[in-house]
Amino acid sequence: MTASIRHTFAATCITLGLLASAPLTQAAESGTTVVSAAAQMSELSTFYRLVQQAGLSSALEAPNVTVFAPTDEAFKAVPAATMDKLSKDPELLKSVLSFHVLPGNLKASAIDGSAQPTSLQGGKLNISKAGDFVTVEDALVIKADIQAGNSVIHEIDRVLMPAVKK
Incomplete structure (x- = not known):
């Protein structure tokens, strides 16, 4: 050569x-926001659409949020009856999606062991790290630390469901 x-x-x-x-x-x-970043990511198209439907765009455009965003494959794994119920109940959809959001900017490297921060929805999220693997509830972070302005997105392989309040 x-x-x-x-x-x-x-x-x-x-x-x-x-x-x-x-x-x-x-x-x-x-200065891209979480919402505009998700709109550009084909694997988060369902998440983006549901955020719009739930009216959560303004909450996710705030600076310094952490979003555990389920991929399209994660939403496909949710039973059809559950997705139908979410599509007919905007408050329930908003509750489920805001359970995926934390105030503040939490990068994977800052997670050491386990923590239980409070989500935007008000429920506690169980977040742990073992080696390079980060989990939130029963979901695995499959792509971590996607910067969106001064916020961060972590793609996860499951949709998180908050505990039902009685």
Whole structure:
């Protein structure tokens, strides 16, 4: 390989690397909110749609929130009857989605052992870390520390259901 070809190959690799990381960098620099970041992530399309439906957009546009966002696959695993009930009851939907939100910016690296912070919904979330694995309730964080302005999103593999108040 000639020096010219090696140089071009190296420049192409660097450019591709920069392009691949651009969305997250731009999100953090441009003041993107959790809502606008979720709108850009295809694996969070159901979460984004339900946040809109529940009227939670303004709560998630506040600075310094942590969102444990279920992926589309997580929502597909919820029984159809439960999803139907959520779609017909906006207050229940709002309660379920706000159970996924914490005030403050909690990065995975800041979790040591276990904690029980209070969610926006008012319920306690059981968050633990073992090695590199972070869990919240019975869900696994599958993609951590997605910056959205000065807030953070963690993608999770299950939809969290708050305890039913009697």
